[in-house]
Amino acid sequence: MAHDAGRVREKTRDMLAYCTGDMIRISPVYFLRLSMSDSDQNDQPFFNIQRIYLKDMSLEQPNSPQIFLEQEMPQLDVEVAVGSVKLQDNVFEATVTGTVKAKIGEKVAFLVEATQAGIFDIRNLPADQLDPVCHIACPQILFPYLRSNIADAVTRAGFPPIHLAEINFQMLYEQQRQQQVGGPDSDITVAQSAPQTH
Numbered sequence: 001m002a003h004d005a006g007r008v009r010e011k012t013r014d015m016l017a018y019c020t021g022d023m024i025r026i027s028p029v030y031f032l033r034l035s036m037s038d039s040d041q042n043d044q045p046f047f048n049i050q051r052i053y054l055k056d057m058s059l060e061q062p063n064s065p066q067i068f069l070e071q072e073m074p075q076l077d078v079e080v081a082v083g084s085v086k087l088q089d090n091v092f093e094a095t096v097t098g099t100v101k102a103k104i105g106e107k108v109a110f111l112v113e114a115t116q117a118g119i120f121d122i123r124n125l126p127a128d129q130l131d132p133v134c135h136i137a138c139p140q141i142l143f144p145y146l147r148s149n150i151a152d153a154v155t156r157a158g159f160p161p162i163h164l165a166e167i168n169f170q171m172l173y174e175q176q177r178q179q180q181v182g183g184p185d186s187d188i189t190v191a192q193s194a195p196q197t198h
Helices: 002-015 127-156 169-179
Strands: 046-060 075-088 091-104 107-123 188-192
Touching: 046 091, 046 127, 075 127, 091 127, 107 127, 127 169
Parallel strands: none
Antiparallel strands: 046 107, 075 091, 075 188, 091 107
């Protein structure tokens, strides 16, 4: 049992190592359930996903069906925003919102917005390490779900799927820290270049 507990602690340190150093090990993320009843583990870092869910999604096609007769490729504008909020002690909701607008000339082909959310149990972290976990590790876990949901919505709307480019959430977080905008629960927003279409 002591040997297994040691391995659990080692994996937990690996997952959260980027908070205290230059190394990032978010993927693959270790989804660990530490036994909080064991007194020797009560002070160990704890990270657990309680739930991942699609919080909100909207789709607008103001110029359909005429827009499908256009031969020109649409121009894409993509924005991604990250946010977090404390729900209760040690429980946080993190969100990643993606907005994709496609235009052909001055006409909007479609506008899709989706918010992917997750509830995370995060314990025994210093205050200065908690914010990076909520704005780097959690969004990186949520982003593949957001990417898939947006691609699916665009396809169901009759357009080729939109695949959002990968995002360096650590870089976004560091930019936000440098600009000293807002507090720990503020949003981080980035405008992307055109994503891949297939």
